[in-house]
Amino acid sequence: xxxxxxxxxxxxxxxxxxxxxxxxxxxxxxxxxxxxxxxxxxxxxxxxxxxxxxxxxxxxxxxxxxxxxxxxxxxxxxxxxxxxxxxxxxxxxxxxxxxxxxxxxxxxxxxxxxxxxxxxxxxxxxxxxxxxxxxxxxxxxxxxxxxxxxxxxxxxxxxxxxxxxxxxxxxxxxxxxxxxxxxxxxxxxxxxxxxxxxxxxxxxxxxxxxxxxxxxxxxxxxxxxxxxxxxxxxxxxxxxxxxxxxxxxxxxxxxxxxxxxxxxxxxxxxxxxxxxxxxxxxxxxxxxxxxxxxxxxxxxxxxxxxxxxxxxxxxxxxxxxxxxxxxxxxxxxxxxxxxxxxxxxxxxxxxxxxxxxxxxxxxxxxxxxxx
Numbered sequence: 240x241x242x243x244x245x246x247x248x249x250x251x252x253x254x255x256x257x258x259x260x261x262x263x264x265x266x267x268x269x270x271x272x273x274x275x276x277x278x279x280x281x282x283x284x285x286x287x288x289x290x291x292x293x294x295x296x297x298x299x300x301x302x303x304x305x306x307x308x309x310x311x312x313x314x315x316x317x318x319x320x321x322x323x324x325x326x327x328x329x330x331x332x333x334x335x336x337x338x339x340x341x342x343x344x345x346x347x348x349x350x351x352x353x354x355x356x357x358x359x360x361x362x363x364x365x366x367x368x369x370x371x372x373x374x375x376x377x378x379x380x381x382x383x384x385x386x387x388x389x390x391x392x393x394x395x396x397x398x399x400x401x402x403x404x405x406x407x408x409x410x411x412x413x414x415x416x417x418x419x420x421x422x423x424x425x426x427x428x429x430x431x432x433x434x435x436x437x438x439x440x441x442x443x444x445x446x447x448x449x450x451x452x453x454x455x456x457x458x459x460x461x462x463x464x465x466x467x468x469x470x471x472x473x474x475x476x477x478x479x480x481x482x483x484x485x486x487x488x489x490x491x492x493x494x495x496x497x498x499x500x501x502x503x504x505x506x507x508x509x510x511x512x513x514x515x516x517x518x519x520x521x522x523x524x525x526x527x528x529x530x531x532x533x534x535x536x537x538x539x540x541x542x543x544x545x546x547x548x549x550x551x552x553x554x555x556x557x558x559x560x561x562x563x564x565x566x567x568x569x570x571x572x573x574x575x576x577x578x579x580x581x582x583x584x585x586x587x588x589x590x591x592x593x594x595x596x597x598x599x600x601x602x603x604x605x606x607x608x609x610x
Contacts, residue, residue: 244365244455293323294323298319304353309357375437497555
């Protein structure tokens with residue numbers, strides 16, 4: 240009565256010599272990292288300086304695999320590559336006016352996943368479609384797990400472009416600083432975490448999860464579409480600041496920053512919003528006929544493409560006072576006040592694409608390994 244697919248899997252699971260059946264093993268975790276940095280400076284004239292800098296870092300931690308112990312596959316592999324490039328230009332317009340401009344580009348690319356030597360469900364004899372070819376996940380409650388949720392193939396890439404310019408002006412008692420910057424973020428995320436989410440055996444048929452595995456009767460099987468998330472976002476800001484020398488012993492600093500909130504846009508409009516009042520009224524989306532009442536998507540009336548609306552009137556004032564009470568330069572008393580806003584992470588809304596209609600995740604109860 241033993242299921243052949245289960246026996247094929249158990250060929251990779253070691254047996255224990257312990258009378259109680261306990262198995263102790265170590266999971267290897269090899270790691271390596273390379274870092275390089277280079278910089279070049281060019282003094283074109285007494286007024287003009289230029290520099291360029293490039294940074295590269297590559298981290299690798301390969302996923303372990305052993306044909307005699309598939310249980311070590313609970314450790315995912317990781318490849319992480321970061322690059323950064325900066326070009327800077329500083330120009331002294333006058334002895335009291337200085338301008339600095341910067342161009343910046345950064346890229347972060349991360350791959351996470353299992354070993355390419357990992358046997359898949361098809362090689363074990365299970366007749367299912369496999370979006371990721373090397374991801375095999377099996378949970379035998381109370382005994383062992385093969386692979387892990389975090390071991391699923393995943394690719395993440397973030398590209399950030401930035402232009403910034405700052406101008407410093409000294410006029411009498413005033414040191415005025417003003418400038419602005421523009422940041423463009425491109426974020427790409429893809430995971431197969433539910434592509435082969437695998438079989439779970441909990442013992443509901445025989446009262447023993449391992450016996451259920453041997454019989455090939457899982458409690459459930461989950462498989463869904465790949466999760467893809469591709470947002471784009473712009474971040475702009477401008478500021479002005481005046482540091483005033485009121486007296487020899489007291490400085491006053493006044494500043495104002497304008498930084499509007501421009502929400503991210505997902506390239507495939509994989510966003511949704513649930514409205515309780517619309518649900519109670521039975522209102523439905525015009526974009527997806529089968530969606531439940533109260534659930535709306537970009538393109539529906541009142542539903543912006545960025546999940547939320549722009550907020551342009553964000554101003555952040557700052558004020559500070561520095562006082563030397565004795566005039567000796569050995570002591571200072573400082574007070575300050577400011578209003579600051581924090582931007583949500585670009586990946587904060589990635590769970591949006593994990594919901595219908597973007598990523599159905601059906602669960603199939605009692606699907607046998609040989610079906």
